Amino acid sequence: MPLSDTISLLFCLISVLSFVNGNAKDAGAVCSTCKQITDNFNKGFERTTKKNFGGGNTAWEERKLSKYETSEIRLVEILEGLCESSSFECNHMVEEYEEHFETWWFKRKTKHPDLHKWFCIETIKVCCPKGTFGPDCNSCVGGSDRPCHGNGKCDGDGTRGGSGKCTCDLGYEGEFCLDCSERYFSEERNDTFSLCKECHSSCSTCTGATNKDCNDCRDGWKEDEEEACIDIDECSKEPPPCKDKEYCLNTEGSYSCNVCDSRCSGCKGPGPGNCVACAEGYKDEEGTCADVNECELPDTVCTEEHQECVNTNGSYKCRCAGGFEEHEGVCVQQDQPEVSQEEPAEDTEDTKTENILTEHQDL
Ligand SMILES: *[C@@H]1O[C@H](CO)[C@@H](O)[C@H](O)[C@H]1NC(C)=O
Numbered sequence: 001m002p003l004s005d006t007i008s009l010l011f012c013l014i015s016v017l018s019f020v021n022g023n024a025k026d027a028g029a030v031c032s033t034c035k036q037i038t039d040n041f042n043k044g045f046e047r048t049t050k051k052n053f054g055g056g057n058t059a060w061e062e063r064k065l066s067k068y069e070t071s072e073i074r075l076v077e078i079l080e081g082l083c084e085s086s087s088f089e090c091n092h093m094v095e096e097y098e099e100h101f102e103t104w105w106f107k108r109k110t111k112h113p114d115l116h117k118w119f120c121i122e123t124i125k126v127c128c129p130k131g132t133f134g135p136d137c138n139s140c141v142g143g144s145d146r147p148c149h150g151n152g153k154c155d156g157d158g159t160r161g162g163s164g165k166c167t168c169d170l171g172y173e174g175e176f177c178l179d180c181s182e183r184y185f186s187e188e189r190n191d192t193f194s195l196c197k198e199c200h201s202s203c204s205t206c207t208g209a210t211n212k213d214c215n216d217c218r219d220g221w222k223e224d225e226e227e228a229c230i231d232i233d234e235c236s237k238e239p240p241p242c243k244d245k246e247y248c249l250n251t252e253g254s255y256s257c258n259v260c261d262s263r264c265s266g267c268k269g270p271g272p273g274n275c276v277a278c279a280e281g282y283k284d285e286e287g288t289c290a291d292v293n294e295c296e297l298p299d300t301v302c303t304e305e306h307q308e309c310v311n312t313n314g315s316y317k318c319r320c321a322g323g324f325e326e327h328e329g330v331c332v333q334q335d336q337p338e339v340s341q342e343e344p345a346e347d348t349e350d351t352k353t354e355n356i357l358t359e360h361q362d363l
């Protein structure tokens with residue numbers, strides 16, 4: 001058997017195998033490769049529209065060269081731009097069917113101007129017309145004109161794969177995407193058309209768009225005297241729904257608990273201005289809780305010898321004063337090594353952290 005025949009046979013085998021293994025996803029991928037090729041063909045066609053051999057259209061060019069429009073040179077230029085060099089599937093398809101492009105270009109273009117239709121659908125049969133699916137291009141559920149009655153996506157639409165079944169858009173359900181989902185109501189409906197709209201956020205089911213059209217109220221809502229669903233204010237309930245160090249925020253259909261500002265001891269809202277009382281280390285100052293500067297209190301808080309006071313948020317620290325360091329709980333005079341003046345920067349950092357004797361936090 002000659003080598004070329006062996007190779008052909010091998011290709012045949014591979015084709016058969018890949019066909020047997022083929023599933024809906026592959027069919028979709030092959031079709032979209034084909035679609036991309038024909039899209040790029042059309043772009044290439046556009047791109048080369050203005051081109052000709054010279055630039056000027058002299059009478060001589062008209063006669064001798066004006067055929068660029070329909071020339072093999074133009075076709076080759078277009079074919080070169082069909083695929084990214086990295087796309088194996090694309091290059092493989094173009095290579096495999098190169099002669100079809102030539103046939104179309106020279107013989108079919110006039111009668112079949114839509115290349116996608118002629119090439120992908122009718123000739124190599126890897127795609128189907130819009131609204132149809134599968135090996136035989138059967139109509140999608142709901143018909144090929146408006147698959148899924150315009151309310152969903154037909155599986156395999158436009159490809160040689162898929163099941164033709166519908167995946168409905170939000171708000172629609174059922175095999176034909178004509179039924180309304182939960183929390184949607186039907187605004188308009190006949191055998192082939194359905195328009196579903198969302199219920200008001202207060203309804204669990206409804207017959208119309210407002211809070212007066214609820215069949216029943218959702219959690220977090222209750223019926224008022226006019227049979228409309230209105231928000232429940234969970235925050236005004238007894239006992240209060242939030243913890244001691246939290247404040248309650250009512251929202252439509254729900255509520256949230258939020259941590260009080262650290263300057264508060266209990267609060268009615270965010271920030272230091274909504275405290276019920278001030279936290280330890282803070283005092284009420286014109287309706288807001290402000291830090292107490294313990295270091296400026298009449299009674300000295302740092303009582304050990306050679307200590308200094310540092311104010312902090314809600315508290316204070318006592319540390320050894322400059323030139324002193326902590327040693328077994330007391331501040332003692334620092335040794336003054338000769339080099340200390342040459343490297344003051346390094347020393348400062350250590351002094352600060354090591355010299356803190358006592359740190360007063362929330363008690
Ligand atoms: C169904 O309703 C749509 C939209 O109102 C309308 O265009 C269509 O003609 C109706 N079809 C039938 C069978 O009544």
Ligand SMILES: *[C@@H]1O[C@H](CO)[C@@H](O)[C@H](O)[C@H]1NC(C)=O
Pocket residue numbers: 311312313
């Ligand atoms: C104290 O708290 C305020 C506000 O939270 C902040 O801007 C400030 O930097 C804090 N000061 C210190 C010394 O931590």
